Amino acid sequence: MKLSIITLLLILLLCGCSTHPQNENGKFIRIDIENSANNPFNLSNLSKEVSYIKLETNDSCLINSIKAIFYIDNQIIIRDNNSILFFDNTGKFQYKVNHQGDGPEEYLRLSDFDICSKNETMHILDTRKKQILQYDMKGKFQNKKDINFWAIGMQLFNDSTSILYSGNQISQNQSYKFTIYNNIKQSVSGGFYPISQKKSNYLHVHNNTNFSKYGNEFLFYELYNDTIYTLTSTNCIPRYYLNFGASRIPNSYFEKDYKNIMEFQNEMSKNVFSYGISSLLNFHNNILLSYFHNKKKHFLYYNKNDNSNVSFHQITDQNLFNDFIIDIKKYKVNFYSYENYLFTIFDNELYIDGNSKIKDKKIQDELSAVSIDDNPIIRICKITD
Numbered sequence: 001m002k003l004s005i006i007t008l009l010l011i012l013l014l015c016g017c018s019t020h021p022q023n024e025n026g027k028f029i030r031i032d033i034e035n036s037a038n039n040p041f042n043l044s045n046l047s048k049e050v051s052y053i054k055l056e057t058n059d060s061c062l063i064n065s066i067k068a069i070f071y072i073d074n075q076i077i078i079r080d081n082n083s084i085l086f087f088d089n090t091g092k093f094q095y096k097v098n099h100q101g102d103g104p105e106e107y108l109r110l111s112d113f114d115i116c117s118k119n120e121t122m123h124i125l126d127t128r129k130k131q132i133l134q135y136d137m138k139g140k141f142q143n144k145k146d147i148n149f150w151a152i153g154m155q156l157f158n159d160s161t162s163i164l165y166s167g168n169q170i171s172q173n174q175s176y177k178f179t180i181y182n183n184i185k186q187s188v189s190g191g192f193y194p195i196s197q198k199k200s201n202y203l204h205v206h207n208n209t210n211f212s213k214y215g216n217e218f219l220f221y222e223l224y225n226d227t228i229y230t231l232t233s234t235n236c237i238p239r240y241y242l243n244f245g246a247s248r249i250p251n252s253y254f255e256k257d258y259k260n261i262m263e264f265q266n267e268m269s270k271n272v273f274s275y276g277i278s279s280l281l282n283f284h285n286n287i288l289l290s291y292f293h294n295k296k297k298h299f300l301y302y303n304k305n306d307n308s309n310v311s312f313h314q315i316t317d318q319n320l321f322n323d324f325i326i327d328i329k330k331y332k333v334n335f336y337s338y339e340n341y342l343f344t345i346f347d348n349e350l351y352i353d354g355n356s357k358i359k360d361k362k363i364q365d366e367l368s369a370v371s372i373d374d375n376p377i378i379r380i381c382k383i384t385d
Contacts, residue, residue, distance in 0.1 A: 047381035097139035149174035
């Protein structure tokens with residue numbers, strides 16, 4: 001009876017947004033969010049050590065949509081839609097790994113991807129084939145494993161363990177959000193957090209990733225869930241709660257009988273709601289995440305040391321542009337991270353519109369020939385502890 005009550009409480013916590021989460025020690029960190037701030041956030045406050053890398057553009061390395069960025073051994077590694085591209089730290093293209101196809105050593109879809117730097121291996125999750133494929137860092141096939149259930153996300157914990165994430169999709173062989181996968185034995189060793197039957201009927205959304213790693217800490221988040229969780233190889237524990245106050249989505253909205261995700265989103269669009277979480281970057285002393293307020297994307301910077309936060313939808317980069325204000329929607333601003341590196345991608349239109357504002361003459365000259373269709377320029381900074 002005690003076990004059943006605990007299980008029920010865990011399900012309610014993961015499924016609802018209206019209950020403040022508590023971990024097993026009865027502690028969590030509440031982040032109170034105000035949506036009234038109009039002041040732009042200065043990226044230069046995060047780090048003074050900034051570089052701008054213009055990625056080479058040619059027919060062999062055209063980037064369509066960046067899903068993730070890794071920075072390993074002075075290599076910039078980019079996950080595109082179905083390819084993995086390697087550039088050196090000056091932006092020069094090195095090579096591309098693309099094994100999309102229906103062959104025995106190929107994937108139909110690069111659904112998620114992670115790197116084990118210790119073993120120098122790449123692990124690719126293919127949702128359509130329900131497989132995990134392993135390659136070396138040059139793209140040479142090593143092995144694959146059928147997982148026989150639906151998974152949309154993957155996080156390597158170490159060389160022996162991965163966590164597979166199934167969202168709200170219940171399949172014949174899987175009814176948990178998280179599956180523990182043994183990389184050495186190439187087999188499933190367990191699962192945790194049962195999927196809500198109600199949400200499995202409609203709440204199917206897909207972020208570029210649902211995990212953020214810094215050092216030995218792994219955080220998990222998902223869209224339409226205002227809780228950020230600490231993830232271990234066997235459990236998921238509430239760590240932070242985003243308090244949107246009166247603008248949060250009432251829990252009753254999630255308990256209705258929707259036919260599909262579109263019907264749910266149409267119902268939500270009739271109101272002014274705030275909800276998260278579409279992206280999250282975790283560092284030693286701070287968190288940078290994105291959420292939506294009244295259908296508009298906002299970012300939130302959270303300082304772990306003093307529990308302060310600031311919400312913003314405009315930024316400045318005073319290292320480069322002085323006080324030139326950058327609208328995150330117009331210039332399609334996106335943030336990525338790898339350990340303590342923060343990568344910022346702007347639409348190339350920013351460097352065209354703002355070229356005359358660039359302080360450094362050398363950088364101004366280097367970026368003067370940027371075309372709207374070129375591969376992006378990556379702003380790289382190292383976040384200090």
